[in-house]
Amino acid sequence: MMSLFGELLRSLRARSLGPLALGGLALVLFLMLLALFLLAWSGLGGGEQGELLALLDPQLTTGQVDQLYLEIREWEEVARVEFIFKEEVKAGGVKLAVPDPGTDLFRISLHNPREAAAVGERLRGLAGIGRVIASRRGSLKEILRSTAGMHALTLALLIVLGLLSLVNIRSAIRSLIISWRGELRLLYLAGVGPRGLGTPFLLLALLPGLGGGLVLVLGLYVAHLWGQSHLEALYRSLPALLNSTTVLSLALLSLGMGLGVGLLGGAWGLVALRRAIRP
Amino acid sequence: MTLMIQVSELSFYTDEGRVILDNVHLRVEWGEWLFLIGPPGAGKTVFLQLLVGELQPRRGQILVNERNVTRLGPERLRQLRRTMGIVPQQPLVLNQRTVMRALIFKLRALGLPQDEAERRASETLEALGLAGLASRPPQELAPVEQALVQIALAACNDPILLLADEPCRRLEEEGTHAVLGALDRLHRRKRLTMVTTAEDEGLAAKFGTRSVFLRDGRLEEGR
Numbered sequence: 001m002m003s004l005f006g007e008l009l010r011s012l013r014a015r016s017l018g019p020l021a022l023g024g025l026a027l028v029l030f031l032m033l034l035a036l037f038l039l040a041w042s043g044l045g046g047g048e049q050g051e052l053l054a055l056l057d058p059q060l061t062t063g064q065v066d067q068l069y070l071e072i073r074e075w076e077e078v079a080r081v082e083f084i085f086k087e088e089v090k091a092g093g094v095k096l097a098v099p100d101p102g103t104d105l106f107r108i109s110l111h112n113p114r115e116a117a118a119v120g121e122r123l124r125g126l127a128g129i130g131r132v133i134a135s136r137r138g139s140l141k142e143i144l145r146s147t148a149g150m151h152a153l154t155l156a157l158l159i160v161l162g163l164l165s166l167v168n169i170r171s172a173i174r175s176l177i178i179s180w181r182g183e184l185r186l187l188y189l190a191g192v193g194p195r196g197l198g199t200p201f202l203l204l205a206l207l208p209g210l211g212g213g214l215v216l217v218l219g220l221y222v223a224h225l226w227g228q229s230h231l232e233a234l235y236r237s238l239p240a241l242l243n244s245t246t247v248l249s250l251a252l253l254s255l256g257m258g259l260g261v262g263l264l265g266g267a268w269g270l271v272a273l274r275r276a277i278r279p
Numbered sequence: 280m281t282l283m284i285q286v287s288e289l290s291f292y293t294d295e296g297r298v299i300l301d302n303v304h305l306r307v308e309w310g311e312w313l314f315l316i317g318p319p320g321a322g323k324t325v326f327l328q329l330l331v332g333e334l335q336p337r338r339g340q341i342l343v344n345e346r347n348v349t350r351l352g353p354e355r356l357r358q359l360r361r362t363m364g365i366v367p368q369q370p371l372v373l374n375q376r377t378v379m380r381a382l383i384f385k386l387r388a389l390g391l392p393q394d395e396a397e398r399r400a401s402e403t404l405e406a407l408g409l410a411g412l413a414s415r416p417p418q419e420l421a422p423v424e425q426a427l428v429q430i431a432l433a434a435c436n437d438p439i440l441l442l443a444d445e446p447c448r449r450l451e452e453e454g455t456h457a458v459l460g461a462l463d464r465l466h467r468r469k470r471l472t473m474v475t476t477a478e479d480e481g482l483a484a485k486f487g488t489r490s491v492f493l494r495d496g497r498l499e500e501g502r
Contacts, residue, residue, distance in 0.1 A: 003387040011375065182371040187388050188431060189331070191361035193353065279324075279333070279367065 004187075005200040008176065012204075016172035023168030024208030027261055030161035031216045031254045033226040037154050038250060039241055052120055053133040054106040060128045065104070068128055072108065077119050103130060165208070166265045173205050173269025181276045188277040198273050202266045209262020213255035220251050280403040281309045282320040282342070283440055289339030291325060299325050301496035303339070312462075314483035317493035318502065323476035324368055326493065327442050331365060332356045344439065361389065364433035366443035368476075370425060371432065372418070375470070378404065378414035378428050382435045389436055403405060403435040406468060407461045410455065423454035427461055434465060441465070443475045447482075455479075 012020070054072075056065060065083070073081045086104050108123075110116055120132045177184065184197055223249045241247060284307035291300040299322035307313050317323050328334040329341060332348045341348040369444035373381045379400055386396035404410045407427050412420060416427045425493055427448055434441060443462065445454040459475075463486055466473055477483075483501060490501035 007384060179374060182373045183384065185367070186371050186373070186385055189360065189363075189365040189367065189433075190385060190436060191357040191359070191363075192388060193357050260490060279328070279369065 002200075004197075005203055007183075008180075008204055011180075012174075014174045017170035019168045019175070020204075020208055023165045023172060024211050024263060026161050026165035026168060027208055027212035027258055030158060030165055030217050030261070031212055031228060032219070033154065033158055033161065033260060034257065035254060037065050037158070038253075039246070043250025052106075052108040052110070052116060052123065053101075054108060054123050055101055055103045055130040055133070056105055057128045057130050058103050059090065064128055068126065069106065070127075072106065072123070075119070075122075077110050077112065077115045078108055079111045082107040082109075084275060112238055162261065165212075165261055166268065169205050169208055169262060170268040173201050173266050174272045176204070177201060177272045177276050179271065184273070184276045185279075194273060194277065197277065198270050201270060201273070202263065205261040205266020206259055209256075209258040209260070209265075210255075212256025212261075216254035216258070217251040220247050220254070223247075283307050283309045283311070283344060284474070285340075285342040287340050288329075289336050289341065291322070291329060291331065291334065291336045298496045299312060300329075300336070300493075303496075303498045305475065305491065305498055307472060309472055312466050312473040312475070312486070312488040314488055314490035314501070315474060315476045315493060316478070316480045316483065316490050317476070317479060321493045322496065323493055324444055327365075327444050327474065330442060331363060361436070362439050364436065364438035364441040366429050366433045366441070366446050368444040368448065371430050375393045375416070376416050377416055378409060378420075378431070381417065381428070382431060383433060385437060394495065399437070401433055403431050406465060407431050407434075423450055423457050426450060426454070426458045430458070430461060430465070434471075437469070439469050439472060443473065445476050445478070447477065455482070456485075 056068070060068075069081060069083055072078060084105050084107055086101055088107075089101055108119070110119060123129050123132045187197060188194075220241075223241055224244070227241050284305065286303055286305040289300055289303040289305075290298075292298045295472055303326075303430075315326060325334060329336055330343060330348065332351060336349060336482050339349075343359060344362065346355070348356070350358070351359060373384070376384060379397075382400035382403060383393075383396045385397055387393065391399065393418065401413070403409070404413050407430060409424070409427055412424060417425055420428065430441075430443065430446060433443070441462075446456050446462070450458060459482060462473065462475065465471055480492065480501065492499045492501055
């Protein structure tokens, strides 16, 4: 079976590489869009409009923290202030998109999200506040979650890209089977069963799925790493990307989906096999 | 002598009810070369397809090497086919491969290691007088050479039974003799049991082998 698979790979250049590559590309786009959509809809907190995270100076004493807390709570724009220990976030006890803030922090909810910028500026002016991370209108997350039209568009794109990759993988496998008709008939007559003949084609169909899945896994990993050093920017756009567990789950899901689409396209293409081995 | 093929009360007819084989009996012994002669459409190809289990008869039994083909499951049937060499009437077109690589391809797919596959492929080509054409693609060869390549493909895995469906089809007299001569050498060298179909009843006589005639669904022993 592996020798047959090797032969198939070698004959790819001349035959079905085009549709197979196109199928792989469509699959990468499909998985990217799906990952973005899932990230935007992730149940993680943070990044909501009108919410600010104020990271505290680690040198602050308990008394100073209390004083800051009481001061901020009195601001009329502020609806709620919540003190969060850094350990709580790290241990996952508090669902916050910043996986490891490094310091204790205040989560501040505002009455009016439009005042986030002004309140953020005011917070930065306070002694003992290290960094302020604020969400803003127009972030990627908000755009993706905003309207029913956007949902429909995303869904339609997902369907088109999914179908495009399925059809291309299927057509690559089908054309490969047709051009291998003589070889398949020869092996069938020599006692190789349909399963033995079909498996190498199925393995081949898995390649764009595996490739697409791995590209996404790599992309998510890089985005996650980049997010660690650009905490604020990412928190504003896709906070779920900062959470290791979410990223890992999404990576595994992408890989599984990629392999699934490859398998489905391959199985669809294999319908041609029965006709190819018959006289 | 032991029987390689034993066919009894074999009947086959199409879904439309056209009778192809009607209560056919046949015995082929080990190491025998049998010619199955008949006009076009007589059912020669169907008969071979029944022997390899590609078609199921309406009635009757087919024993090949003591195994009942009509009752074998798919896996057992595949095992039996591994002991057969089949030259189909429609030549197999293997793309972008030289003669040698085509043979090695088949042997490797059947699980032979590369060096063993190369050795067997060389031996087969030598036996059929094709050694000089090993590095050429079959499509570039003369029709008679292409017919020999089809036989080499069927015979390279050392089968005990070779079924050749009109291997001399569309060949001139000279080509027909070359192909049958090669089959004769293979038959003598390996004591191979062979069933060859043909339209010309004079062919069997030239090679001194037994022949049977298929006419109107019935088999008649030749002269």
